[in-house]
Amino acid sequence: MREYPKPIQNLVNLFTYLPGVGPKxxxxxxFYxxxxxxxxxxxxxxxxxxLQLAVTSCTVCKTYxxxxxxxxxxxxxRDRTVICAVAHPRDIGTIESAGFRGRYHVLGGTLSPIEGITPDTLEINSLLKRLTDEPAVSEVVLAFNPDIEGEATIMYISKLLKERHLKASRLARGLPAGSDLEFADEVTLGDALNRRWEV
Amino acid sequence: MREYPKPIQNLVNLFTYLPGVGPKxxxxxxFYxxxxxxxxxxxxxxxxxxLQLAVTSCTVCKTYxxxxxxxxxxxxxRDRTVICAVAHPRDIGTIESAGFRGRYHVLGGTLSPIEGITPDTLEINSLLKRLTDEPAVSEVVLAFNPDIEGEATIMYISKLLKERHLKASRLARGLPAGSDLEFADEVTLGDALNRRWEV
Known part of the structure; x- marks a missing residue:
């Protein structure tokens, strides 16, 4: 593709870093x-x-x-007895729109050893510390994408919670496997929330 | 959709102004x-x-x-005897990649009375003035999208050029009708350039 004047080319190059955006x-x-x-x-x-100056992480739940x-x-x-653990801040909006009114904890991703995402790189320790600091919490909903990484994260965290005699639950298997939580419709997600089960 | 902190929501709102970008x-x-x-x-x-400070219009051809x-x-x-008139600056890159080595004139759009785009709002007067100032130019290639607005613009300008005893040509009708010039492949566009005809 032809090179444009530098200020145009610069911004074009930066825009191509955005997800799903190619040079065209x-x-x-x-040009728009x-x-x-x-x-x-x-x-x-x-x-x-x-955005860069004002946005930081919540000291409690780690969302933006x-x-x-x-x-x-x-x-x-908010219901102080239940915390919903999610992978990304954007998932909070999705869970909220399905009617959940507890609080959240943002892990920053799901376990994926191939990509170098191990338990230490996720906000799992801060979740455990929070559960110690807040004895009112009796249940953690593990609301991750129903894919391999999400399932692994559910298994890993539910084991830690059981050791601490806490209830761990997961979204009902109403979500189509391999799909993305972000694009689930509110009704399906609402069902999955209502029918969450203990692991 | 849930409202996010103001600095996030602000940028989300601004990004939705971009062509083809919705709230999601x-x-x-x-978030990326x-x-x-x-x-x-x-x-x-x-x-x-x-971008906003450095980019202006070329005083001659009106591109960025x-x-x-x-x-x-x-x-x-560059070949000083031929000028290629295009609707938008982005079209220059497309025509260049097909091998054209004359110069350009950017009209800023094509005639569309419904949208209020009349000859006065386009860079047609500056094109005519340029043709008076540069007697070396003997031909103007009218390279617009082969749609209703493009055809109308070709008809309008070719009439003005004939009155001035100048040669007007158009891209060969090798382009599929109703398509967008921006997405034409280089071979088809190269053919269309080589077989341009007088109108």
Whole structure:
């Protein structure tokens, strides 16, 4: 593909880092931006800077937040007896939309020794510490994608929880195997939440 | 969909302005960026700022450039007798890759009265002025998408060129009708360039 002026090529190259974006799509984005009022590009640059400056991890559940603790951890109306462990911050939105009203713990991924994701690289220790600090919690819902890594993570954590005489549960096997939690419809996910079972 | 912390939601909203990007894809982009080393977000913010500051229109052919005149207009090895009129700057890359080595003129779109794109809103006057200023030019290739708007633009401009006793040509009808020039393969486009005809 032809090389464009440097400021255009730079942004095209950076856009291709985004998931699912190739050089043609990246070019389309940049040309689209160039046709917008100058304010649009400025807003996007500012939003990126702010994203990087303002967003940190919740000290309790490790999701993204702009404060010390995230909104859900600060919400006194939440069920304090149940924690839903998820792989990624984006999963919280999905579980919330299915009607769950407990609190969360974000592991940062699921076990995958091939990719170098071992228990130490995930927020499993902080989850165990949290369970010691919060004796009100009686159940942990292990809500991972129903794939090999997710199943391995469920097995690994449920064993640790049983040793501590805590209830571990998993989403009902209502989700099609190999699919992605992010794209499950709310009804199926709601069923899977309601019919979660102990492991 | 659940509302995320403001800096995240802001960028999600801005990303949904990009062509073909909905809220889920935008969210995916933002969460992806949050997982990258901080330098990535910073580079993107800087690239956007630079894009907006550094990129202007070529004074001659109206394509995007960082200088007064674009690289192609400054290239002394180009065939000075032929100008290829295109709708968008991105079309230049496509025509270049098919082997054209003349110069260009970017109209900024094709005629579409319904969308308010009339001859006055396009760079047609600047093209005519350029043809007066550069008597060496003997032919204008009208390289627009073979759709209704493109055909109308070819008809409109070819009439103006004939009045000025200049040769107007169009890409050979080798392109499938209704398709998009951007996605044509180089061989088909090369044929269409070689077999362009006078109108």
């Amino acid at each position: 799509t990246a070019l389309r984005y940049v 931006l160039l046709k917008q009022p100058k304010g649009t590009i400025e807003s996007m640059a500012r939003a990126l800077t702010e 937040t702009t404060q010390d603790m995230c909104e859900i951890c600060r919400d006194s109306k | 894809t935008a969210l995916r982009y933002v 960026l949050l997982k990258q080393p901080k330098g990535t977000i910073e580079s993107m913010a800087r690239a956007l700022t630079e 450039t960082t200088q007064d005149m674009c690289e192609i207009c400054r290239d002394s090895k």
